[in-house]
Amino acid sequence: MKWLMRRLVCLYPRWWRDRYAAELEALVEDAGPGWGAAFDLTKGAMTMHARSRGTLPLVAACAGLAIGVAVYLRAPELYESSATIRVSAASATLDALRDTLAGVVTTQALRDATALTLIRSEGGVTTLRVSHWARDAGEAQAMTAALAAAIGGTVLEPPARPTFAQRSTSATAIPAGAVLGLVIGGAAMWLRRAAASRRGSSAP
Amino acid sequence: MTDPSLLVLSSLADGDKHGYAMMTDIKAFAGVELGPGTLYGAITRLEQRGFIRALASDDRRRPYRLTPSGREFLAEQLAALEPIVRIGTRRLRHS
Numbered sequence: 526m527k528w529l530m531r532r533l534v535c536l537y538p539r540w541w542r543d544r545y546a547a548e549l550e551a552l553v554e555d556a557g558p559g560w561g562a563a564f565d566l567t568k569g570a571m572t573m574h575a576r577s578r579g580t581l582p583l584v585a586a587c588a589g590l591a592i593g594v595a596v597y598l599r600a601p602e603l604y605e606s607s608a609t610i611r612v613s614a615a616s617a618t619l620d621a622l623r624d625t626l627a628g629v630v631t632t633q634a635l636r637d638a639t640a641l642t643l644i645r646s647e648g649g650v651t652t653l654r655v656s657h658w659a660r661d662a663g664e665a666q667a668m669t670a671a672l673a674a675a676i677g678g679t680v681l682e683p684p685a686r687p688t689f690a691q692r693s694t695s696a697t698a699i700p701a702g703a704v705l706g707l708v709i710g711g712a713a714m715w716l717r718r719a720a721a722s723r724r725g726s727s728a729p
Numbered sequence: 730m731t732d733p734s735l736l737v738l739s740s741l742a743d744g745d746k747h748g749y750a751m752m753t754d755i756k757a758f759a760g761v762e763l764g765p766g767t768l769y770g771a772i773t774r775l776e777q778r779g780f781i782r783a784l785a786s787d788d789r790r791r792p793y794r795l796t797p798s799g800r801e802f803l804a805e806q807l808a809a810l811e812p813i814v815r816i817g818t819r820r821l822r823h824s
Binding site for chain 1 (some may be wrong): 747748749752762764765766767768769770772773788790798
């Protein structure tokens with residue numbers, strides 16, 4: 526426990542440790558170590574870092590985290606349905622097949638929710654996967670079936686009705702928001718300090 | 730009154746003390762057990778504002794002393810608390 530308390534004192538900023546660490550260690554020895562004191566030291570170290578570095582990066586990181594959570598929670602939950610198809614025509618390139626699908630995928634929203642992936646192409650036979658995402662499981666399955674029918678060929682794996690939905694935005698949006706906020710807050714604080722230092726040096 | 734800075738100033742009002750002496754004194758007169766991080770956070774702030782100053786010491790247990798501006802600040806803070814205590818106590822009696 527004493528070892529932990531000494532480690533926790535090391536969490537304080539260097540300028541602070543140079544001035545107060547010996548006193549604080551003596552106080553911890555006198556008062557006796559404990560989990561309450563360990564928590565209090567951790568909290569004190571974080572507060573001192575926030576005071577010495579400014580709270581702007583911390584506030585910006587929290588704002589970024591909140592935005593990340595909001596973006597993730599507001600993203601619609603989509604069902605994905607896929608079909609695997611074998612096309613025997615040698616000219617069945619992905620671009621040509623996308624043109625074929627133009628009659629089914631008529632809007633940009635439908636195009637964004639559709640993916641055509643090449644699995645294998647050899648000996649004039651092309652195997653590909655067509656996928657479609659929709660807010661409704663039945664709609665995802667029906668649209669994928671319509672796309673498979675439009676492509677033609679042999680359906681190796683028919684589109685199944687999806688049983689679970691996934692958010693269209695990955696959960697990584699949450700930490701990404703926090704990191705982005707931290708970077709923006711850090712940059713803003715650096716710019717502010719640089720401006721203050723320029724003002725100080727130009728003062729008579 | 731549980732503001733750590735005010736508790737530290739009140740503790741030093743009757744003489745110089747090091748960290749552990751302040752901690753035990755505060756517990757005795759206010760019933761508040763300040764953690765080491767909270768106590769030294771308050772000491773840092775008060776020393777930076779010039780309300781207390783560290784005395785020279787060969788020991789790691791460095792004592793602190795209330796400065797005249799710290800004494801003045803403490804008096805102001807206590808004077809500001811006085812009507813709250815008085816009115817709050819009176820209202821409790823009459824309720």
